Amino acid sequence: MVNTGVMLCGVRLDNPIIAASGCFGYGEEFSRLYDLDVLGSFSFKGTTVAPRDGNPAPRIADAPDGMINSVGLQNPGSQAVRDELLPKMAGYFHKPVMANICGSSVGDYAALAEIFGVQEQVGWLEVNISCPNVKCGGMSFGADPAAAAAVTKACREKTDKPIIMKLTPNAGSVTDVAKACEAAGADALSLINTVQAMRIDLRRRAPVLANVKGGLSGPAVLPIALRCVWDVYESVKIPLVGMGGVSTPADVIEMMLAGATAVEVGAANLVDPFACPKIIDGLPAKMEELGINSLSDIVGAAHG
Numbered sequence: 422m423v424n425t426g427v428m429l430c431g432v433r434l435d436n437p438i439i440a441a442s443g444c445f446g447y448g449e450e451f452s453r454l455y456d457l458d459v460l461g462s463f464s465f466k467g468t469t470v471a472p473r474d475g476n477p478a479p480r481i482a483d484a485p486d487g488m489i490n491s492v493g494l495q496n497p498g499s500q501a502v503r504d505e506l507l508p509k510m511a512g513y514f515h516k517p518v519m520a521n522i523c524g525s526s527v528g529d530y531a532a533l534a535e536i537f538g539v540q541e542q543v544g545w546l547e548v549n550i551s552c553p554n555v556k557c558g559g560m561s562f563g564a565d566p567a568a569a570a571a572v573t574k575a576c577r578e579k580t581d582k583p584i585i586m587k588l589t590p591n592a593g594s595v596t597d598v599a600k601a602c603e604a605a606g607a608d609a610l611s612l613i614n615t616v617q618a619m620r621i622d623l624r625r626r627a628p629v630l631a632n633v634k635g636g637l638s639g640p641a642v643l644p645i646a647l648r649c650v651w652d653v654y655e656s657v658k659i660p661l662v663g664m665g666g667v668s669t670p671a672d673v674i675e676m677m678l679a680g681a682t683a684v685e686v687g688a689a690n691l692v693d694p695f696a697c698p699k700i701i702d703g704l705p706a707k708m709e710e711l712g713i714n715s716l717s718d719i720v721g722a723a724h725g
């Protein structure tokens with residue numbers, strides 16, 4: 422029998438599949454469809470200190486083999502997540518969850534790391550320095566190595582839980598940002614967040630999205646994500662969580678061969694709410710077909 426288990430920063434995952442932040446809410450809706458304990462884990466919606474309504478509509482645009490979102494970190498805020506949603510989650514998810522946190526200032530990130538860094542249910546903090554849809558913070562931290570390092574250091578000082586810095590492909594050099602995060606104390610890196618993109622409505626002769634630009638995700642970005650994971654794997658020693666357009670067991674294996682220890686699945690959940698369990702079910706057969714006994718053996722194997 423093949424072994425799908427992997428270790429991520431000292432925490433065991435039964436399989437490498439993590440439902441990605443932003444496409445899975447806090448898991449409740451999906452928990453009505455299937456047993457979430459089949460997942461390796463999930464990363465909850467990017468949570469900020471205070472509640473946010475997000476950006477004005479329209480905030481979703483269609484794209485070839487993907488979608489563009491400009492949601493703008495709509496979330497109920499850290500207090501509601503800690504006091505209401507995490508206790509509720511304990512009823513439907515019995516594994517460590519990944520806490521995705523996002524701020525407008527270094528202080529925000531530190532405050533969130535302090536709040537979620539002591540929650541028993543939280544296995545890892547995924548520090549989102551890559552959201553392209555907010556005016557302050559988000560991607561502006563992830564586009565600059567010094568700013569990314571400052572956020573990493575501030576979070577590191579507040580918690581002993583594993584810190585995973587979530588990187589943007591929109592940085593001038595994703596490898597420079599990755600190296601800066603590693604040097605500042607990150608335990609792992611996740612990549613990629615969405616690729617900045619836009620559409621134009623031909624009849625209105627105006628941008629489709631009220632926010633003009635958004636982030637592209639879905640199968641269209643898989644090759645970009647693979648290239649980023651490949652480059653970062655060659656630049657740092659810490660583990661990587663790969664994501665971007667993954668929707669099949671073959672995509673998972675490709676991402677792991679490029680250097681990912683675990684794999685997040687995002688937009689696919691919006692196309693088919695059963696995408697994650699289907700990928701998990703299909704992994705063993707794909708492994709057998711490719712002669713893979715243990716997934717942890719193939720991490721970065723394409724680098725030779």
Ligand code: SIN
Binds near residue numbers: 493551615
């Ligand atoms: C959003 O809420 O705008 C998407 C989250 C992200 O891109 O990090």
